[in-house]
Amino acid sequence: MTSADQSTPPRPPARRARRADAERNRAAIIEAAAVVFAEQGCAVDVREIARRSGVGMGTLYRHFPTKDELLATVLEREFTAWLTAAHQAAAATEDPWEALTGFFEQALAHQAGNRALVESHTATGAASRVCARHREAFIDELRTRCVDAGLLREGVTTADLVLLSASLSQVIQATGDSHPGQWRRLLRISLDGLSSRNTEPLPEPGSRAESSANG
Amino acid sequence: MTSADQSTPPRPPARRARRADAERNRAAIIEAAAVVFAEQGCAVDVREIARRSGVGMGTLYRHFPTKDELLATVLEREFTAWLTAAHQAAAATEDPWEALTGFFEQALAHQAGNRALVESHTATGAASRVCARHREAFIDELRTRCVDAGLLREGVTTADLVLLSASLSQVIQATGDSHPGQWRRLLRISLDGLSSRNTEPLPEPGSRAESSANG
Amino acid sequence: MTSADQSTPPRPPARRARRADAERNRAAIIEAAAVVFAEQGCAVDVREIARRSGVGMGTLYRHFPTKDELLATVLEREFTAWLTAAHQAAAATEDPWEALTGFFEQALAHQAGNRALVESHTATGAASRVCARHREAFIDELRTRCVDAGLLREGVTTADLVLLSASLSQVIQATGDSHPGQWRRLLRISLDGLSSRNTEPLPEPGSRAESSANG
Amino acid sequence: MTSADQSTPPRPPARRARRADAERNRAAIIEAAAVVFAEQGCAVDVREIARRSGVGMGTLYRHFPTKDELLATVLEREFTAWLTAAHQAAAATEDPWEALTGFFEQALAHQAGNRALVESHTATGAASRVCARHREAFIDELRTRCVDAGLLREGVTTADLVLLSASLSQVIQATGDSHPGQWRRLLRISLDGLSSRNTEPLPEPGSRAESSANG
DNA sequence: GATGAATGAGGTTTCATTCAT
DNA sequence: GATGAATGAAACCTCATTCAT
Structure with missing residues (x-):
């Protein structure tokens, strides 16, 4: 009644038991991290992210072995x-x-x-x-x-x-x-x-020519 | 009562001398901080600055009550x-x-x-x-x-x-x-x-008009 | 009541089969643990053992409720x-x-x-x-x-x-x-x-007598 | 009255003001660490040492930048x-x-x-x-x-x-x-x-000769 | 039974700031 | 005023063990 109603989606090849939950956690972590990083920059406390995603530190570090990786x-x-x-x-x-x-x-x-x-x-x-x-x-x-x-x-x-x-x-x-x-x-x-309206050549990369002639 | 008993304020220049020393310290701190901040950004350890200016932490914090202030x-x-x-x-x-x-x-x-x-x-x-x-x-x-x-x-x-x-x-x-x-x-x-060569009006501050017409 | 209803215990061999699998797992764990403990000492991460034995953590802990027990x-x-x-x-x-x-x-x-x-x-x-x-x-x-x-x-x-x-x-x-x-x-x-060549008596257990007379 | 009574020990060259306190702390840390290490081995929590020596973590790490160093x-x-x-x-x-x-x-x-x-x-x-x-x-x-x-x-x-x-x-x-x-x-x-009473030669370092002849 | 993700206390280390000397 | 040692709250990361699937 719950899963196999009509057009059953080709059952994923088992072994995905916990994977669903893990994936949900991973998503939650990324979601939370996105918010926190966006709000406060890269230097936030990892625990803030863990708290907001509702997972423990270990879970976070299982998915992302390093803050940088996250x-x-x-x-x-x-x-x-x-x-x-x-x-x-x-x-x-x-x-x-x-x-x-x-x-x-x-x-x-x-x-x-x-x-x-x-x-x-x-x-x-x-x-x-x-x-x-x-x-x-x-x-x-x-x-x-x-x-x-x-x-x-x-x-x-x-x-x-x-x-x-x-x-x-x-x-x-x-x-x-x-x-x-x-x-x-x-x-x-x-x-x-x-725009191509501007016809004066740009300075060569690395050059030190004067920047602009407005006449 | 303790040091200057016999009237005729004996050493106002002494205080001046102190002042000069303090001023020299302040300058040294700023000098060193400028170098360090330029090299390594705002997130440097305060002690690095103290070290390079040749003063103690206390002196540094006497002149600048906060890292931000420095x-x-x-x-x-x-x-x-x-x-x-x-x-x-x-x-x-x-x-x-x-x-x-x-x-x-x-x-x-x-x-x-x-x-x-x-x-x-x-x-x-x-x-x-x-x-x-x-x-x-x-x-x-x-x-x-x-x-x-x-x-x-x-x-x-x-x-x-x-x-x-x-x-x-x-x-x-x-x-x-x-x-x-x-x-x-x-x-x-x-x-x-x-340059005034460009005659199209700029978008009002806060507006959401289209950005550019290249025709 | 749940599995064996119609008398005549139908599949003792089935449980045996399970047993065999479990026993194989247990052996694999011990084998791997022996290698890892020998190589790296008692302080290894349990997961290293689980990984090398090819079983999950849960299995490992089902067989050995504690790292010490393993x-x-x-x-x-x-x-x-x-x-x-x-x-x-x-x-x-x-x-x-x-x-x-x-x-x-x-x-x-x-x-x-x-x-x-x-x-x-x-x-x-x-x-x-x-x-x-x-x-x-x-x-x-x-x-x-x-x-x-x-x-x-x-x-x-x-x-x-x-x-x-x-x-x-x-x-x-x-x-x-x-x-x-x-x-x-x-x-x-x-x-x-x-060797019995040495005839001087050993110190009593717990005593503090001098250790050796070499003359 | 307090310091220069009789045979004044040659006054340490000033600049040792806080040093005395620091040295006392250092000693306290070492003392506590010695006890803790002796009792529980090398793997103790550094905080235990800090607590027992009555100093903060920072102090400990000022004196010993690493647990190993301590x-x-x-x-x-x-x-x-x-x-x-x-x-x-x-x-x-x-x-x-x-x-x-x-x-x-x-x-x-x-x-x-x-x-x-x-x-x-x-x-x-x-x-x-x-x-x-x-x-x-x-x-x-x-x-x-x-x-x-x-x-x-x-x-x-x-x-x-x-x-x-x-x-x-x-x-x-x-x-x-x-x-x-x-x-x-x-x-x-x-x-x-x-003792020189034993006259049989010892095995060469690295050799595999038999260990002892008791006859 | 088996799986491996989740947990969270704990580990070491850093650093802005205070305070006794 | 100057000094630099002391502070202690975080920071990042690990790992024995539990638990939902």
């Missing part, structure tokens, strides 16, 4: 979720420029108020490695589309865009509570600086 | 020094735009490699309050000059410029060793977005 | 095995003294490299109780043979020999890798001190 | 105290053999009931290194005296004596409470085996 998992999950959404949004429009700006919009909106996520940009831990590569690949895709359409300023690299994203995301943190939404102005300014 | 003092001193230099640089040119770009250049170059300084942008401690105000005043001055000369994009506020500065300074930290100088490209892009 | 079982098994071999060796020679020295040789050789076995001499846990009794009985047998043949020094008790064995076994551990075989010298020295 | 200090102190006493005892007699036996007597009596001290023989930590060297030097001295007087069995090395000492000290632990003083019998036996 953090990495949480961040990766958030990165992935965000990238997935970004892909969908990008696929929903024909306009390359709209795809690019939409990406930035969404990236920043997503990171607003997530302290750990922002801190992770600075962190050099192994956590961000994988995520970084995924993000880079996607940004490169967006860039190529804009370049092909002649919309992007000459010489703008993927690294530039990655950096711009990281840069703005950290601003969000600072303005988060006091000036919500101000980052949109900065984003607009930067994007305008990225 | 940090604030250090940061403020650095802000002040930097702002002074910035003022001089700004006064040395007639061109308002050059003054503005020069400011950014110098601000960012100054912050490269100073971990505490960059972290302070995110920190909500009392440390940054004072500094923020000074910086703001100066940026506002630069902005006004540009606006008066018709060089700055319509609607750009001081807050925008402050945020841009903070934003880029954090990029410097992230790219510091691996991609030195890349921040100059980002700066150039942003400054181009700030 | 340890006791393992040690007893090893003692038994060793004692059996010792018995055979002792029965293979007519010479009582050779039987005694052979026993020591074999005891020590057997314990070289088994950390838990050596540690157990110091440990006051319930583990060593049983083993101790068996060993004692056998040593007493050897002693009696030597005494009857007039080969053993006057007054040497079984307890003395037990203690000598324990003592030397710990030496083996200490010298194990660096000076293999040095214990044989010590054994020889001790055995010579045990 | 243990090493305690052991070394005990070794030193013991060796000093042993030197004096050895100097008090003309008889080389009495000096040797006295040394063993005292060494073992001193270690009876000190769990950490005995455990340290097995431990390979850096703690015992220094102590070991001192002990070895002293034992070598005793040995030489006996050899020169023709009292010691041919071929007995310092290493043999060191090992014998360690071996017996561990026996003490095992018999400590139940059979106090039994180790004296074992010691006597071993010493008799060491």
Whole structure:
């Protein structure tokens, strides 16, 4: 009566007895950790996370043998979720420029108020490695589309865009509570600086040329 | 009654001497703290600072009742020094735009490699309050000059410029060793977005309008 | 009432089958525990044992309600095995003294490299109780043979020999890798001190008389 | 009136103000640690030591940055105290053999009931290194005296004596409470085996020759 | 019976701050 | 005023044992 009503889902190959409970715990831990990390940054007490997820310390450390590992998992999950959404949004429009700006919009909106996520940009831990590569690949895709359409300023690299994203995301943190939404102005300014309307060449990476000629 | 019996206050210079010693200690502490904070960020052990300044913990805490207060003092001193230099640089040119770009250049170059300084942008401690105000005043001055000369994009506020500065300074930290100088490209892009060449209105602070029209 | 309703006990072999499985598990646990305890001493993580025996923690604890109990079982098994071999060796020679020295040789050789076995001499846990009794009985047998043949020094008790064995076994551990075989010298020295050639009386148990007169 | 009464001890060069208190704490810590380690072995909770010495955890770790360091200090102190006493005892007699036996007597009596001290023989930590060297030097001295007087069995090395000492000290632990003083019998036996009365050669280090010929 | 996830007290160590000298 | 030892609350992590499935 309880499980096998109609279209029985192909019974998982047994041995998953406790796994369900464990998976629920693991999910609870990640959930709680995500909240706590977002609220208070990477430096929180692990016990706070254990308390909020309703599990003991041992359980937490069974699933994540190290605080860093937990953090990495949480961040990766958030990165992935965000990238997935970004892909969908990008696929929903024909306009390359709209795809690019939409990406930035969404990236920043997503990171607003997530302290750990922002801190992770600075962190050099192994956590961000994988995520970084995924993000880079996607940004490169967006860039190529804009370049092909002649919309992007000459010489703008993927690294530039990655950096711009990281840069703005950290601003969000600072303005988060006091000036919500101000980052949109900065984003607009930067994007305008990225448009092919600007014809002056960018300084070579590593060069020390003067920054801008406004005449 | 105990030491100075025979009238004619014998040693006011003695107290002065003490004062000088204390002042020297204070300076040593700030000096050492500046180095340590710059090298290792805000999270260093206070004892490291005491050790490097050659004073005891008690002395340190007599001058600065809290680690945060010491940090604030250090940061403020650095802000002040930097702002002074910035003022001089700004006064040395007639061109308002050059003054503005020069400011950014110098601000960012100054912050490269100073971990505490960059972290302070995110920190909500009392440390940054004072500094923020000074910086703001100066940026506002630069902005006004540009606006008066018709060089700055319509609607750009001081807050925008402050945020841009903070934003880029954090990029410097992230790219510091691996991609030195890349921040100059980002700066150039942003400054181009700030020029009065861009005529589209910026989104209202707090609004959610679309970010950019590239047509 | 639940399983065997229709009289004629239907599946005693079934329960036997279960028993066999359990017995196999028990054997696997002991086997693995013996290896791990020998390698790493008594302080190993129980999970290491569970992992190596291929059973879950619950199974392990069903068979051995306590880590100490498992340890006791393992040690007893090893003692038994060793004692059996010792018995055979002792029965293979007519010479009582050779039987005694052979026993020591074999005891020590057997314990070289088994950390838990050596540690157990110091440990006051319930583990060593049983083993101790068996060993004692056998040593007493050897002693009696030597005494009857007039080969053993006057007054040497079984307890003395037990203690000598324990003592030397710990030496083996200490010298194990660096000076293999040095214990044989010590054994020889001790055995010579045990021979009936030495006629001075031993100090009473508990007495504080001077230890030796070498003249 | 308080300090400079008569024969003033040459005033310590100032700067020792707090040092006295700290030294008292350090002593208290070592004292407490010695007791606790002796009672319960090396594996005690550091907090127990802190509690018993009446200092906070921080104080303890200021003086001994690591539990191992504390243990090493305690052991070394005990070794030193013991060796000093042993030197004096050895100097008090003309008889080389009495000096040797006295040394063993005292060494073992001193270690009876000190769990950490005995455990340290097995431990390979850096703690015992220094102590070991001192002990070895002293034992070598005793040995030489006996050899020169023709009292010691041919071929007995310092290493043999060191090992014998360690071996017996561990026996003490095992018999400590139940059979106090039994180790004296074992010691006597071993010493008799060491006397020059025994003329059979010892097995070469590393050899596998038979252990003893009692005929 | 078997499984292995969950438990949580305890282990060592750090560090901002206070306080006796 | 200066000194630096003392403080003690956390922090991270381990592991013998229990218990739901």
